[in-house]
Amino acid sequence: MSFGSSSGGGLDPDALIFAGKYDEALQALNRSSGSDDLRLAGKRCYCLTQIGRHDEAIGMLQKHLSSRRGWSAGWIAKAKVHFDLGQYAQALDCLTDDGTKNLKKGSSRAIMEEARDLRACIGQVRDSGATEHIRGNVQYKAEEFERATKHYLRAVEELPSMEDRSLGEQERERLGALHSNLSACYFKLGHAEVSKSKEMWFLALKHALKCVKLRPGWSKGYTRRDDAIRVLDVSKVDVSAIEESLHKTLRVSETKAGVEEDNKVSGDNAFKRGDFSSAVNFYTKALQSNQVHHPKAKLHSNRSACYAKLGKWVPALEDGQKALQESPRWHKAWMRVACAMEGLGNVLDAYCVYSKALGSCAEGKAELQRSMAALLPLIPVRDTHVSLDCRGSRCLERFQMDANFPRDRTRVFCISDVHIDQHGNIAWFKKLSDENFTNDVVIIAGDVGDTMNALRICLKEFKKRFRRVFFTPGNHDLWIRRDTSDGKMYPDSIAKMGAMHNVCQELGVDMGPAEVAQGIFVVPLFSWYNHTFDERDPTPGGLRYDSFCQWPPSLGGHLEVWKYFLLMNRERVGRDYKGGYKGPGTPYVFSMSHFLPRAELPYPMGVQEMAKAVGCKELDVQIQRIKSDVHVFGHTHMDMDTTMPGTDTRYVQSALDGGGGLYKLYEGHHLTGTRVDTNGFPI
Structure with a gap:
């Protein structure tokens, strides 16, 4: 050349x-x-x-x-x-080389x-992401800043312009992020191309200011702006003039929005002085205006907060959900939804909302984590799934619904460790009678499947056949394996347990206590193991069992989980089930847990540190407090029906995956202990 x-x-x-x-x-x-x-x-x-x-x-x-x-x-x-x-x-069509078209x-x-080489490059870039925004991110990470800039600019063209009054909150966030990315690219290009440094850095400043305008609460925009000002000679740069030039096109729309501005500001002022009803009216007027200047997400969020202060939880939830639809990555919108759910008594659901927000929001993580930690101790006493005493409790409704069912028409069966997703165990249901258990109750003492999908399938199969189905989770049920859909859905095992309650409610399965017939009580207990169960060496072991379980940091680590599960039982073990019964016949209490409540119960001895991961002796204190006649457990796959010195409670395990199956505990006014086949007949 x-x-x-x-x-x-x-x-x-x-x-x-x-x-x-x-x-x-x-x-x-x-x-x-x-x-x-x-x-x-x-x-x-x-x-x-x-x-x-x-x-x-x-x-x-x-x-x-x-x-x-x-x-x-x-x-x-x-x-x-x-x-x-x-x-x-x-582009690829231009490069066809079949001998009949372009490349002869x-x-x-x-x-x-x-x-x-060009074909390979085009294909690689095309396949690097589903959108121009994602392709730009890929190129930026590869330090191809000029190419990343082109992708980001095309992504900007796909969105409404800044001055478009119809720009939604979600679009505003995306557009702000794109201008931030463009600012970063031009900043890098300014260092790479010395002859164009000033031009590139001015572009970096311009896009940073656009980002600040679009997302005034986002710190990254200000960081981009300050970086550009720093590399430019600030004494020669009239930043205010650049801002004036940038924002003058927006002033007309802002002037037209004066009425909405007044309503929004009036609503804010009313909220600050505690006049929440007036604040609701002002925010409603701002939302009803033909041209809404303020982001709808913020107006719905503010009105949701007002309804929450007034104790109107349903409209608070509706507004929170609308704010979330408008701005799905804004942590405040998630918090409004969670607050309303907590107000409605759905504390576990609120916890799940906070958990999902952590995976969706780039900001506010510390506030979300504090809110989650504050909810954990409230779940046992205020959640309608768990508490019998909270107002409008679904748990209490389920407790009472069959209190008058004839006890002479009721049989109670138990089973554990179904593991429907292992060893072909799902085939067992094909043999299980669809007709012989329609008046009966089954107690399932945990470990039905490794995933939520498996759990749903298993419980649905039982519910098709039994009048009442009771379930308490085991360790496998609480696993969150990252190679499954659970890994994407649930950030921790408490959130997964909350989802279990919703699945059970949907299917008509119980995780709370109930009087299933006259004087026949079933009391599910949450449980987890602790190392002091190992009486030979009651110290923490070197192995970590159930590493697939994920626990929130506020629980204090996996060695402290057992304490929280016992706390979850506090209200249900505080009731006098037998003393409150005034009907015919002797009352019986059937309790259930997944883990072993007594160290005398057998477990596999040849497995290293197994004793530290099978039971919780403190659980038996709760069992004795409710005067349980029969306690059903699982986990060890070692079938038994036995009593222990100093107690009248029978301890029963019948694990399907251990070679067992259904075990009959009650029939015809009396306790029994009979292994039965899939038709309910004694074996």
């Missing part, structure tokens, strides 16, 4: 292209003779592309290619223009290699 003077007295176009002076290079090329010269046409195309005149470049190339279809370099040039526009399909057989080896 020559960098001397051209015959016309000006600089050689190649030298101008090398210097990045594409406008001047294009003028020089246009002055050159030979408008049909394909070599010059290729250079003109390159210059037009660099200065953003893509349509002219494509038109010029198409004109040449219509008469010279075998011009392989022209097809490559056209592919590059389409690639620069993000038109990946058109006989093209030089260099041309074919260039086409092959």
Whole structure:
């Protein structure tokens, strides 16, 4: 390539292209003779592309290619223009090499290699992300800042402009993030291209200011702005003038929004002075206006907060959900929904909302974590799934619904460790009678499946056959394996347990206590193991069992989980089930847990540190407090029906995965102890 003077007295176009002076290079090329010269046409195309005149470049190339279809370099040039526009399909179509279309057989080896490399590059970029925004992120991480800039600019073009009054909160957030990314790219390019440093840094400042305007509460926009000001000579940069130029196009729309501004500000002032009813009215007027200036998410969020202060939890939830729809990555919207759910008594659901918010929101994580930690001790006493005493308790409703069912028509069965997703155990249900258990009760002492989907399938199969189904979770039920859908759905095992309650409610399965017939009580107990169960060495072991379980930090680590599970039982073990019964016959209490309540119960002795991960002796204190006649447990897959010195309680395990099956505990006014087949007949 020559960098001397051209015959016309000006600089050689190649030298101008090398210097990045594409406008001047294009003028020089246009002055050159030979408008049909394909070599010059290729250079003109390159210059037009660099200065953003893509349509002219494509038109010029198409004109040449219509008469010279075998011009392989022209097809490559056209592919590059389409690639620069993000038109990946058109770009690849230009590079077909089947011998009948664009790249003819006989093209030089260099041309074919260039086409092959370009095809690979286009395919790689196209497949690097589903959107231009994601593709830009990929290029940014690869430090291809110029290419990332093009992706981000195309993503900006796909969204409404800043001054568009219909711009939603979600679009505002996305647009702000894109301008932040563009600012970062131009900042990097300013360091890479010294000759264009000032130009690049001014662009970085411009996009940073747009980000600040779109997302005034986002710290990253201010960081981008300050970075650009720092590298520019701030004494020579009138930042306020740049801001004035940037924002003047928005002033007309802001002026038109004066009424909404007044209503929003009036609502804020009413909220501050505690006049929540008036605040609701002001926010409602702002939302009902034909042209809403303030983000709808913020107005719905503020009105939700007012309803919460007034104790109107249903409209508070509705407004919180609307705020979340408008701005799904805004942590305040998630918090409004969670607050309303807590007010309605759905404390576990509120915990799950906070958990999901942590995975969705880039900001407010500390506030979300504090809110989650504050909810944990409230779940046992205020959640309608768990507490019998809270107002409007679903648990209490389920407790009373069958209190008058005839006890002589009721049988009680138990089973544990179904593990429906292992060892072909699901086939057992094909043998289980659909007709012989319609008046009966089954107690399932945990470990029905490793995933929520398996749990749902298993409990649904039982519910199709039994009148009442009781379930308490085991360790496998609380696993969150990252290679399953649970890993994407539940950030921790408490959140998964909350989802279990919702699944059980949907299916009509019980996780709380109930009087299932006259004087027949079933009391599920939550349980987890602790190392003091190992009487030979009551110290923490070196092994971590159930590492698939994830626990919130506020519980104090996996060694403290057992304390929280006992706390979950506090209200249900505080009731006098037998003393409150005044009906016919002797009352019986059937309690259930997954883990062993007594160290005397057998467990596999040959497994290292197994004793530290099978039981909780403190659980038996709760069992004795409710005067349980039969306690059903699982986990060890070692079937038994036994009593222990100093107590009248029978301890029963019948694990399907251990070779057992259904075990009958009660029939015809009396306690029994009989293994039965899948039709309910004694074995």
